[in-house]
Amino acid sequence: MELKDKVVIVTGGASGIGRALSRRFAAEGARAVVVADLDGDGAAAVADEIGGLAVATDVSQEASIQSLVAKTEDAHGPIDLFCSNAGIAIGGGVEATNEAWQKIWDVNLMAHVWAARAVLPGMLARGEGYLLNTASAAGLLTNIGAAPYAVTKHAAVALAEWLAITHGDAGIKVSCLCPQGVRTPMLLGGLDANDPSGNVVLAAGDMIEPEDVAEAVVQGIRTEQFLILPHPVVAEYVRRKGEDPDRWIRGMRKLQARVTGG
Numbered sequence: 001m002e003l004k005d006k007v008v009i010v011t012g013g014a015s016g017i018g019r020a021l022s023r024r025f026a027a028e029g030a031r032a033v034v035v036a037d038l039d040g041d042g043a044a045a046v047a048d049e050i051g052g053l054a055v056a057t058d059v060s061q062e063a064s065i066q067s068l069v070a071k072t073e074d075a076h077g078p079i080d081l082f083c084s085n086a087g088i089a090i091g092g093g094v095e096a097t098n099e100a101w102q103k104i105w106d107v108n109l110m111a112h113v114w115a116a117r118a119v120l121p122g123m124l125a126r127g128e129g130y131l132l133n134t135a136s137a138a139g140l141l142t143n144i145g146a147a148p149y150a151v152t153k154h155a156a157v158a159l160a161e162w163l164a165i166t167h168g169d170a171g172i173k174v175s176c177l178c179p180q181g182v183r184t185p186m187l188l189g190g191l192d193a194n195d196p197s198g199n200v201v202l203a204a205g206d207m208i209e210p211e212d213v214a215e216a217v218v219q220g221i222r223t224e225q226f227l228i229l230p231h232p233v234v235a236e237y238v239r240r241k242g243e244d245p246d247r248w249i250r251g252m253r254k255l256q257a258r259v260t261g262g
């Protein structure tokens, strides 16, 4: 699909990858870019810059996503591409609180369910539409030191796969974006706080810029590719994990020991 003349929503559009996507979609000639974020001022700043529409949205609330979709359709008509990109990082293991698990579950998984639930009926009726869900390489592999993040990103990948399989024949395109380290406030904030998950991402590979991710996304949407991997090496890691999971886990233990000094 080409972005020109399309109506696009980007959640998490005020910062990092979502801001880069919003800017790039506008540069590609999208008819409308709707910048949705919990940070309403940040969304407004990006929307002002690109001539888009800002909608303050909390993707952890289904009603907020429904309202985002309704406002977009009222202003611009049917949605061609919904980028469900907002996400949060929570570290720790099973000891992380139930509240923390629930919060990250709602933002990193249920937001994708609610977005699809809101736009799919219209897309299916029109026989076309595109869902782009931002997961992470952590959803294909893991994230040392951050079980809530790794688990919810795995769930996001599983949902994207299921949507692609179930609705592909009805004209619905699905892409799942799975980067490793990207230089954004999410990652840099983690690093500043000496968060082990941030250090692991750095140790695991190259940090790229949000604009590099936007380039990979535009190319991936153009070719309607399911898995968009801005770090191509991730495909090789996934292949190795699939071939020999025990060897992969041993390798991840070594990486963990190296990163945590254990």
Ligand SMILES: NC(=O)c1ccc[n+]([C@@H]2O[C@H](COP(=O)([O-])OP(=O)(O)OC[C@H]3O[C@@H](n4cnc5c(N)ncnc54)[C@H](O)[C@@H]3O)[C@@H](O)[C@H]2O)c1
Residues within 6 Å of the ligand: 011, 012, 013, 014, 015, 016, 017, 018, 036, 037, 038, 039, 042, 057, 058, 059, 060, 085, 086, 087, 088, 089, 107, 134, 135, 136, 137, 178, 179, 180, 181, 182, 183, 184, 185, 186, 187, 201
């Ligand atoms: N930065 C990385 O290294 C990296 C790697 C892989 C995947 N990702 C994923 O990319 C996506 C974007 O992350 P980023 O790195 O650009 O982070 P970021 O922190 O720069 O941007 C995330 C944006 O999401 C918004 N947001 C958070 N909770 C929200 C909510 N409940 N409702 C609406 N908006 C909300 C924030 O306000 C922020 O503007 C996330 O899903 C993240 O998990 C990031």
